Amino acid sequence: MGPMREARGSKRRGRDVRHSGGFLRNWLAPLLVLALLAAGVGAYRFEWGQRHLPWLAADPVTEPEQVLVPAGLDLPAWSPPADDAGDDPAGIVLDPAAAPRLDPARVAAALSADLADPDLGRHVVAEVAPLAPGAPSWTSGDGRYLPASTTKLLTLGAALEVLGPDHTFTTRVVRGERAGEVVLVGGGDPLLASRPLTLAEAGATYPARADVTTLALETAEALGDGPVRVRFDDSLFTGPTDNPAWRRDYVPDDIVAPITALMVDGGDEPDSDLKQDDPSLASARVFVDALRAAGVRVSGQPRPAVAPPDAEELAAAESAPLSQVAERILDVSDNEGSEVLAHQVGLATSGTGSFEGGAAGVLQTLGGLGIDVAADEVYDGSGLSRRNRVSTSTLVGLLQHAAGPAGEDARSLLTGMPVAGFTGSLTYRFAEGPALARGLVRAKTGTLTGVHALAGVVVGRDGVPMAFVLGADRSPPEERYDAQEALDRAAAALAACRCSAPAAG
Template sequence: MRTGLPVVLVVALLAAGVGAYRFEWGPRYLPGLVADPATEPEAVLPPAGLELPAWAEPAPVAQPLASAGTLDPDRVARALRRPLADPDLGPHVVGAVSTLDPASPTWSTADDTYVPASTTKLLTMGAALATLGPDHRFTTRVVRGDRPRDVVLVGGGDPLLASQPLTVEERAATYPERADVATLALATAEALGGSGRVRVRYDDGLFTGPTDNPAWRRDYVPDDVVSPITALMVDGGLEPDGDSRSDDPSLAAARAFADALRAAGMTVAGEPRPATAPDGADQLASVEGAPLGEVVERILDVSDNEGAEVVGHQVGLAVSGEGSFAAGASAVLSTLAGLGVDTSGDQVLDGSGLSRRNRVTTATMLGLLRLAAGPGHDDLRSLVTGVPVAGWTGSLTYRFSDGPPVALGLVRAKTGTLTGVHALAGLAVGRDGVPLVFVLGADRVAAEDGLAAQDALDRAAGALAACRCAAASG
């Protein structure tokens, strides 16, 4: 019976120290997570003249564990009783656990609806992969304007578009690749002959509606918690200082493009101004971003709010022709429903999970995770490969330090964190070798108990990794 487990079993190999793997987001983007060269093994080339034997498939040393199973809800209840009863989790705690087998029983709490926080990103990314496909790339273009010396920078909604190209050192340590407006400017200057006078215009009309989600707290954008969302953003809306966010990301992107044109030898007149690219305009240059599957991995691993919102708008465009918060959220739910995921009890108002008005059932999360990790949906696999690994990558790099050691490397989960809200949704490989899909959440946590609540959820996920919670079947 094919179960789609090769991706999940990679996690078990990680725990055993086989094939060490870590996303390298690069020193420019996440300097705090870049390995310290002083503590990393030195890269040593093999001696000259050394001849290594050809690779041969080794004989198995043991029979593989059964990879499919039927959940025993009583075992799950016993495993989770103590960690989910932790008073630091507050008065509203939800949980649900099942296996990859759609016919398996599910253990769940009586109330299964919760504020999903950033676990919402799983829904957004799943819908994007299903709608656009993991190989889809977003394109940023430059076309001729209505007036002879006008060039129009046209935003294509690339969530990872950068202002500057990577250095050689950064390129070797950055995943995924980034398109950038400086490279686009060089290509544009070349198309224009390398010199001359131009005016820069910019078109971010691919997305419509407000740039600040009405369902967010009013202070999120003004206080630089999240950038305004447009179809033309560089560096996720961050200013060059890396701390503050631009009030007008589209204008900031156009300014970066204009500066790069000047550096390429062009004379740029005045400030960039908004405009609409003429229909059928001649294209001067373009750059393509990374494949969507890789973008999804990055967004999930580091919980990129701006990236998730841009991708959510893209889902809206693909489904209804409208790239907005409302259209994106609606399209995400309709797309998941089309995959057979039960979304009947859900209310989703954004793509990132920043809205406290979002409500999602644990059945929705379990259904999507089961599809992504099981057979028949390779297009969704980036949901599994992208979520953080306990004690290893992304937003779980420094968590699970106090939980069961068995959880390290064997729990993959998307985190969800707002003040008073904490959640985990992902997969754990149990002691019997059977993968479990799970959702855990607490959305009425006292502010002062936040870290303790996270630890309690980590212990609960670790308890699943330590549990023989399924009766293995053929």
């Protein structure tokens, strides 16, 4: 969530921190998103999470907060467009071949001053293109940059493509090999919770969560009399739980949790800014406590084991659809959730759920979409690795794909990105520059020490939707806030720009 969520530590010390018919209907979803943003519809709800920024929570019971409309922003009334694949009441040109082209001189005039801000440092890259797939772009800089958390767009885009937006993740309880044994089996659910939501939380939390406490209650109902021993199986993922491409202090200093296939609350310790040392064991202990609370006699402590093949299933808990999970992860820049999904991509593409398998699977999947990833180097799913290098064209191409007729599966990339001045990691940004940008810029942030990035979509003053990437990865660390503001001003300038090329003739 902003720089604090994207790279945080308990001991900071300067650490790095669905299917529709017709061509028009395929385009309708992203255009509606952009149209609603342009209309400035109401106030957006988002989920910071009391676990992440407790001092910002107005109500300690609920996770999301209602964000008031920024002062001075006039919100016109709106009405939904006609739900008819043959109608185009807004007069929007949807044919990619006829999409507006950008005027390079106008884009340069809009961005040059802010991209030259010395607070951004010596290496600044930028790319802007119409949102239509394949539309030519305007670029500045050498194109490759350290992407930080804009890497999450690549991870989630690949996950949505290879698994599908309706895919869910299942946590199961099965009978063990020995009499009286039950095994809690991790399914790599990125949002698995320790406990069910209260009624107040459930009404304001998106998306819904599966939880191991409810799973334990269902297990208790399925069990007969007699004591049980609990085992846990997190063998779905393999390899190290601490990425070798991360700084060595990231896991020990609670910047990120070890990544396993069985982790509750994103690996967070309850009511703490610390991370669990062994998320799988911590999840099993929550399960055991809930079993005991339900009256089940549990012998001993939970231990690791591999569930027998074809074991009898006693209970199961299913996650929300991946499309909703992806929106949540993008909104709050969830590092652990992104890494879990990268492991899932590795499983789907090569059968290996690991950091290495996930990174390779992400690039393989994007390459299969026709996106040129030849110059890209990716070592994790969250963007915490400082070894990552990505071309701006990769991110622009992915956003164009997600907006196009062939990108229906990846549409959550557009709907999940934070909205400037309203939601997620952009809630308290875009305080400067044209007020028009608040609501018209939707972007994923990227922040590490000396690294600042924005990648997303924006509607220009002439109504043309654009994909953009702005990155600076050699910024003076002491100028972090000024550097962020410079990128915010640049993105805001795109919202105020009539950047499309004049019509011929």
